[in-house]
Amino acid sequence: MTASRRTPRTVVLLRPVPGRSVIHDLWAGTKLLVVAAIGVLLTLYPGWVPILLVGALVVVTARIARIPRGVLPSVPRWLWVLLFLGALTASFAGGSPHVFIGSVDLGLGGLLKFLQITVLSIVLLGLGGLVSWTTNVAEIAPAVAKLGRPLKLLRLPVDDWAVALSLALRAFPMLIDEFRILFAARKLRPREPAATARERRHRMTREVIDLLAAAVTVALRRADEMGDAIAARGGAGQISALPSRPTWIDGVAFAVVLAVSAAALAVELFTPLATT
């Protein structure tokens, strides 16, 4: 979104990191499947070993894809404060394991639980980030069309979904631009005076409806024009000029992910290292 002085690094949406790598060349469907599979794995077995193994996988993949550290949005200070408070209260809870420093008995159980869920969230975010940092937007919809093909047996309109997705991805940056202008226009207007809390509440609801109505009007216009453009092309059909299919590199990627998942599962199911 727009730059502001408090957050020097802004979030850049739907644009892969410039450059090419093996990870960039993976089929988009592979990346989506892997993220979904790992998501399920971590939800089923959110133990330390699976989290750390997947975390290592994320870091190694990011290295291979040559993703610089600058992709990460700056973490606002209040989030650090919040994390610190959470860690602090959790560590007061104590619990096993215990560590003795001199004569002081520190129960780390609470802190460890808090850390586990925090690291889990970070790993999941990083996993999702990897997909958007390395995938060209244009490859997503064809991959979804191919992945969803089995669903056609259930008579689900997968092709329509893929077309809607590719059009939505096309419309998204345009709408974001329009949002920017909308918010800027709102910033330029004088604020109505409001003395009491009741007046302030009224003003807020009015502003919200104003913004919403303007955004929806613009979106409807955009949609009408887009509908014309689709009609001019004779309706929906192909969405991609290039073939969308996995290659042997995807096989390798799947094998790696399978190995990591199997290792994590084995630890969780059969060894005393299990933490779930």
Added chain:
Amino acid sequence: MHPAELAHAAVMAALCAATAIIAVVVPFAAGLSVLGTVPMGLLAYRHRFRVLVAATVAGGTIAFLIAGFGGLMTVFNCAYIGGLTGIVKRRGRGTPTIAVAAIVAGALFGVAGIGFLLVFYRIRHLIFESVTANVNGMAAVLSRISGLEDAAQRLRDDFGTVLTYWPLLIIASSILSIGSVTLIGWWALSRVIARLSGVPDVHKLDFADSPGPVGPVPAQLRDVRFRYDSADHDALGPVSLTIDVGEHVAVTGPNGSGKTTLMLVLSGRAPTSGTVERPGAVGLGKAGGTAVVLQHPESQVLGTRVADDVVFGLPPGTTTDVPRLLAEVGLDGLAERDTGGLSGGELQRLAVAAALAREPALLIADEVTSMVDQQGREGLISVLSGLTKNHRMSLVHITHYNDEAESADRIIDLTGNGGAADNVEMVSTAPAPTATSAHTRRGGSPLLELTGVGHQYGLGTPWASTALRDVDLVVNEGDGVLIHGLNGSGKSTLAWIMAGLLTPTQGTCLLDGEPVSEQVGAVAISFQAARLQLMRGRVDLEIASAAGLDYYDHSQIVDALAMVGLDPAIGLRRIDQLSGGQMRRVVLAGLLARSPRVLILDEPLAGLDAASQRGLLGLLSALRRDAGLTVVVISHDFSGLEELCPRTLHLRDGAVTPAPTRAEGVS
């Protein structure tokens, strides 16, 4: 699904995803996700259920790509609640129904949540243990404070009890949250639908899958008249004409003469009276049929990658020689490029390439150059005029530019045919004036001072791109400055910086010696998309709100309208019934009523016809001359701006250049 359904699903999905992403990514904005229910609700209200499902899949995928599982869940929730409110609204039910439905929906959602946590019990244990640790930690701290020992113990015990009955907790919180969000969403949707009742449906082309052989030309129109539903006069006709195989016909005429209506009839709309004879079906978008290129460059293009756009919509299995088509329209080697980075002219040429991929027998170009800059226009016209030579194709080129019509074999002038011909003048295009020094001082004291201004987007990220570098500019009181540049020259960034909406990453932009970014509102800016600046439903409410006037003091509003040459009676008009030129004037009325120090106009003439352009320029020139208004115009066009803006500043690739930029040649 039909084209209109697909388009609405896609745009509303993008809108919902954008809201959801902001709600997830931006701190403390979670409440915004409630607003994401409105686009989904609108979709459920206006379309079939499957459209809502498609939008959920599309929006969910986008939100997932950007904001991860949280984004996906937010879009899903918006669709769930929005769908509910939309369907109840469509059935014409009221608040009691939605209240009951909200409780049921909340309970169902809670049951689904319990099911999830039962299956994934390990994550449930982890979450519960982690929260318990936080609570116990807090209790441990409390128990150290004398007097609070009991409270600490109770906190620990009660929390444990609550967790034992977690399914109840989930159901209750689900009913509470889903219920309240549904009610807020219902309220917002009702308000928005009430506001939208005046939004015109601007869709033009009808989609018809007609059987039989395709053969749009030769087309013979006899005494064709066309009248839109609920209109009181004919928009076109009576008109008799023939479009032969392989000829290049230009259709001219002022706004309101029925040029676009003729396009509709040629592309398959049945006329109100008269006959249209063709050898076969119109075949809109079909191989050998009719192809249409429309006015708006951005909405024409449907693919995110150039090559994908060329083939978009072709029947599955068709093979297309994309490089050849791109070469023909002068976009060689751009197949892999992102369509988001193309200029208006390039986008329109891409639309021509997509039309050519269907090898149409008839190509209709409807005012394709009106939103394109001078250079883009020249390139586009040279592409169009070559078409009938290289293809067995008839070309109907609808235009309001004189010079564009001249390359045609034949010109059809619709003047006098239509009902509401109110403007018989054609726009002519002007050459670029030479740049004047950025520091020329004329008269007044310096007002806006830019020193070494540079701006970089995405600073510190791999996507960093420089939009502006080292711009020095002084705008004096009463000045008129034209900032001219092509797409991507950084002129809009400069406008945002001068209005204080962006803080430049280098240099300073001062208004009266203070950073302008600390005085947002002192410099007025009129954006190219005037509609985005109009937030109220009616003209008088809009002006009162934009100018900070008292709505009940009507004389001020009348004055504001008079200043921009609008009749006071327009005050009661709905915003969505205004023409493009009127919208721009209403925006100006709101801005000028606050007596801004500087007025910035971003592409003030784009999309206006000749008379509106001339009227607006006359108005602005008079304000500058008589009222001493300081004006900065951002434009890729020059025509008629000499009087308003005696000074010109050329921007190219983010830097000030002495000479105007020239168009690159187009094959």
